[in-house]
Amino acid sequence: MTSSRRLTIAMTTMPNNRKNPKVGLFVTCLADMFRPSVAFATVKLLEASGCVVEVPEKQTCCGQPAYNSGDKATTADIARQTIEAFDGYEYVVGPSGSCIGMLHYYPEVFSDDDPWKQRALDLKARSYEITQFLTDIVNFEQINAAFEGTITYHDSCSGLRQLGVKDQPRKLLSKVENLTLNEMEEAETCCGFGGTFCVKYPDISNRMVSNKTQYISDSGASTLVGGDLGCLLNMAGKLKREGKQIEARHIVEILADMTDTPAIGEAEYELAKAL
Amino acid sequence: MQIKSPNFKENARIALHNVELQEALGQFKYGFPVNRANAIKRLPEFDDLRDEARDLKNHIIENLDIYLEQFESKVIENGGHVHWCRTGDDANKAILDICKQVNAKTVTKGKSMVSEEINLNDYLEKNGVQPVETDLGEYILQLRDDHPSHIIAPAIHLNVNDVSETFHKHHKRPKTEDPQALMKEAREVLRKQFVSADVGITGANFLVAETGSSIIVTNEGNGDLTQTLPKTHIVITSIEKVVPTLEDMSLFLRLLARSATGQEFTVYNTLSTGPKREDDQDGPENFHVVLVDNGRSEMVGSEFQDMLRCIRCSSCMNHCPVYGAVGGHSYGWVYPGPMGSVLTPKMIGIDKAAHLPNASTSCGKCEEVCPVRIPLPKLMRHWREKEFEKHLTPKAVRFGIASWAFFAKRPAIYRWLSRGSAWFISTLAGKKGRLKKLPLAGGWTDWRDMPAPQGKTFMDQWKAKQKAGE
Ligand code: SF4
Numbered sequence: 001m002t003s004s005r006r007l008t009i010a011m012t013t014m015p016n017n018r019k020n021p022k023v024g025l026f027v028t029c030l031a032d033m034f035r036p037s038v039a040f041a042t043v044k045l046l047e048a049s050g051c052v053v054e055v056p057e058k059q060t061c062c063g064q065p066a067y068n069s070g071d072k073a074t075t076a077d078i079a080r081q082t083i084e085a086f087d088g089y090e091y092v093v094g095p096s097g098s099c100i101g102m103l104h105y106y107p108e109v110f111s112d113d114d115p116w117k118q119r120a121l122d123l124k125a126r127s128y129e130i131t132q133f134l135t136d137i138v139n140f141e142q143i144n145a146a147f148e149g150t151i152t153y154h155d156s157c158s159g160l161r162q163l164g165v166k167d168q169p170r171k172l173l174s175k176v177e178n179l180t181l182n183e184m185e186e187a188e189t190c191c192g193f194g195g196t197f198c199v200k201y202p203d204i205s206n207r208m209v210s211n212k213t214q215y216i217s218d219s220g221a222s223t224l225v226g227g228d229l230g231c232l233l234n235m236a237g238k239l240k241r242e243g244k245q246i247e248a249r250h251i252v253e254i255l256a257d258m259t260d261t262p263a264i265g266e267a268e269y270e271l272a273k274a275l
Numbered sequence: 276m277q278i279k280s281p282n283f284k285e286n287a288r289i290a291l292h293n294v295e296l297q298e299a300l301g302q303f304k305y306g307f308p309v310n311r312a313n314a315i316k317r318l319p320e321f322d323d324l325r326d327e328a329r330d331l332k333n334h335i336i337e338n339l340d341i342y343l344e345q346f347e348s349k350v351i352e353n354g355g356h357v358h359w360c361r362t363g364d365d366a367n368k369a370i371l372d373i374c375k376q377v378n379a380k381t382v383t384k385g386k387s388m389v390s391e392e393i394n395l396n397d398y399l400e401k402n403g404v405q406p407v408e409t410d411l412g413e414y415i416l417q418l419r420d421d422h423p424s425h426i427i428a429p430a431i432h433l434n435v436n437d438v439s440e441t442f443h444k445h446h447k448r449p450k451t452e453d454p455q456a457l458m459k460e461a462r463e464v465l466r467k468q469f470v471s472a473d474v475g476i477t478g479a480n481f482l483v484a485e486t487g488s489s490i491i492v493t494n495e496g497n498g499d500l501t502q503t504l505p506k507t508h509i510v511i512t513s514i515e516k517v518v519p520t521l522e523d524m525s526l527f528l529r530l531l532a533r534s535a536t537g538q539e540f541t542v543y544n545t546l547s548t549g550p551k552r553e554d555d556q557d558g559p560e561n562f563h564v565v566l567v568d569n570g571r572s573e574m575v576g577s578e579f580q581d582m583l584r585c586i587r588c589s590s591c592m593n594h595c596p597v598y599g600a601v602g603g604h605s606y607g608w609v610y611p612g613p614m615g616s617v618l619t620p621k622m623i624g625i626d627k628a629a630h631l632p633n634a635s636t637s638c639g640k641c642e643e644v645c646p647v648r649i650p651l652p653k654l655m656r657h658w659r660e661k662e663f664e665k666h667l668t669p670k671a672v673r674f675g676i677a678s679w680a681f682f683a684k685r686p687a688i689y690r691w692l693s694r695g696s697a698w699f700i701s702t703l704a705g706k707k708g709r710l711k712k713l714p715l716a717g718g719w720t721d722w723r724d725m726p727a728p729q730g731k732t733f734m735d736q737w738k739a740k741q742k743a744g745e
Contacts, residue, residue, distance in 0.1 A: 027733055027734065029693065031733060032693055032732050032733045032734055033693045033696060033697045033728055033732055034697070034726065034727075034728045034729070035728070035729055036729055036731065036732060036733035036736055037729060039733040039737075040733070040736075055734070055737050057686060058686050059686065060682070060683045060684075060685075060686050060689040061679075061683045061689075063683070065675075065676060065679055066676055066679075066680060067656070068637065068656065068659065069659060069663060069668065069672060069676050070656065070658075070659030070660035070661070070662055070663035070664070070668065071663050071676055071680075072660055072663075074676065074680045074684075077680070077684055078680070078683055078684065081684060081686075085686075157636065157637070157638040157639055157640075158637075158639075160639075161638070161639035161640075161642070161643055162639065188640075189596055189638075189640070190596045190636050190638035190640065192596070192636065193636065194635070194636025194637065194638070195636075196672075197634075197635070197636045198718065198719065199716070199718035199719060200633065200634075200672075200718070201284070201287070201633075201634050202717075202718035202719070202721060202722060203287065203288055203291055203722075204287055204291070204597060204600050204601060204634065205636075205722070206721075206722040206723070207291055207600040207601075208596050208597075208600055208636075209722070209723065211596075211600075233725075233726050234723065236724075236726050237709070237719070237723030237724040237725055237726055238722070238723040238724075240709055240723070240724040240726075241722065241723045241724045261729065262708055264726045265708055265709040265724055265725075265726030265727070266708050266709075267706055267707050267708035267709070
């Protein structure tokens with residue numbers, strides 16, 4: 001056993017109420033590339049909850065494209081890289097149930113006698129989706145945010161079914177001033193994104209996202225909120241194509257009171273008009 | 276049944292443009308799933324029963340040979356016969372032999388997906404025996420030369436109009452669109468068949484080892500007539516249907532009805548235990564059970580073993596958004612939906628069925644509603660692994676994965692790639708914030724806009740901030 005490995009075990013067995021836990025941010029590809037404001041909002045929330053946040057340089061993608069395509073060898077390569085990148089952090093937190101969910105699958109790609117298996121299990125035990133982390137781990141209550149308007153919340157599949165994220169985002173959103181939540185019908189139904197699915201089976205995906213945008217607009221909300229950028233890009237893209245006047249935002253932007261950036265897929269001038 | 280699974284994409288495209296089918300599917304999601312949810316609300320211990328059922332099924336699969344042998348000796352004790360059939364062909368031959376022994380001209384049939392799996396109807400017809408489906412849905416399909424699109428509601432893709440026309444054409448009676456009248460008409464026609472049939476063939480939902488009984492559940496009662504009126508009753512079913520005791524059977528029946536239609540119990544639960552005994556008033560003189568393996572025993576001990584727990588309730592397809600979009604026929608073979616996407620590759624080969632386990636977002640709804648907790652998304656992924664190992668994955672996909680992996684395994688270059696892509700797409704989008712078209716992303720932009728990246732990547736901005744000492 002390496003010394004860093006021993007250190008990790010020692011740290012994960014520490015009680016949760018320890019002050020200023022050291023958190024490694026799992027940025028996620030989509031937040032990195034499409035919406036850095038989501039990653040910044042995540043950092044802001046983590047810091048507000050008393051965490052010390054670092055962004056490990058060695059991280060890239062969680063490996064989902066390989067995993068879902070049945071490429072086990074590549075998945076294992078990426079798993080090892082991610083495990084190493086986040087060695088030594090008390091917690092690993094990211095703004096996506098899907099990517100954090102992928103980290104939770106790492107133990108499955110190693111055989112029982114592979115020493116990486118234990119390291120993967122260890123990473124899994126300390127990885128959390130952001131709303132889950134704030135609510136269940138650090139009991140963060142001081143949401144200092146206001147949002148004018150009615151939102152509806154989409155439960156993304158991996159967060160919901162794999163990680164059990166359902167009440168946490170709603171609990172946090174209930175603390176945002178002036179915000180009203182109108183639940184849509186079938187909030188738990190898949191939006192049809194599915195990673196590579198949406199480009200491999202575009203017309204099926206389109207049917208699914210069209211159903212979804214119907215539920216969204218039927219809810220009467222003016223903003224769609226969710227916890228996964230993949231799904232949000234999909235739904236926002238469809239809402240825009242349909243010409244619906246509904247904005248889409250990641251939940252952390254609202255919780256961190258960082259809604260001054262244009263919503264997903266929104267032009268700057270539209271925002272200017274609205275102000 | 277002709278295998279159309281390789282054309283899944285094309286099948287799906289046609290289904291998506293079929294207005295009537297889309298209407299039927301739109302209605303469908305307010306039927307079974309809503310009923311199921313209500314039924315479960317009334318049974319607080321539902322989840323505990325699911326755990327119990329999962330564990331029991333696992334135990335049965337581990338001891339499959341023991342329970343099957345126990346079942347066989349009980350059937351023989353009761354005066355019946357058991358036929359072990361490794362393949363579908365073996366099963367077809369065994370059934371034809373029995374029909375020939377009793378000089379059968381026509382056989383009535385209860386609903387059986389296993390008989391679809393082995394193509395029994397075609398086989399019998401080719402060999403001079405006329406099968407008549409007695410389940411209303413299956414009967415309609417038989418008249419139309421069509422196939423089931425759902426495992427418990429086989430004609431779900433048709434509407435009243437379709438049925439009305441079919442009956443009018445075949446029964447030569449005045450046309451009606453009243454569902455009750457159509458049902459009555461079918462009943463009248465079928466009654467004659469029930470009485471004149473030489474052999475009755477039914478499937479089985481479960482086989483009970485301790486008594487040698489088979490049970491079928493139906494809401495129409497057609498199964499009862501199929502198996503009690505003719506002189507010979509043949510049960511065609513597959514090996515994983517066996518359960519140890521009647522008590523165990525009732526556990527599964529409780530789960531089955533609720534998961535399938537949202538009923539507390541199916542209307543007719545009919546047990547057959549051997550042929551007619553001396554003092555029985557009626558019942559068949561001959562009782563045969565044809566046990567089909569067709570690849571199932573190979574699943575024991577493999578990564579697909581969990582699939583053998585399936586009790587064919589259809590809950591997974593009732594809740595599947597992909598099934599809900601494209602319907603059952605798109606899957607191109609007997610078993611549609613998530614359970615089909617796991618079973619079909621085993622039965623017709625992954626080379627022909629590769630689309631099925633791929634056409635899933637892995638949303639996990641199927642696993643959530645499966646009464647025996649089969650991890651369907653995981654099993655579909657195992658098929659993708661097989662496909663990848665066998666180099667069946669399409670070249671473009673392999674190339675895509677390989678090039679993405681090259682970067683993803685090299686963080687420094689990955690940064691560079693993300694930076695470049697973010698810059699490129701956001702520059703293309705300009706101030707509009709989104710794109711209507713994006714090179715190489717037609718699958719996306721044909722249907723939806725592509726929201727543009729904000730500009731610089733997070734990693735670059737973060738680094739700059741760290742440097743500036745913020
Ligand atoms: S896989 Fe599960 S949900 Fe689907 S038919 Fe079988 S038992 Fe029912």
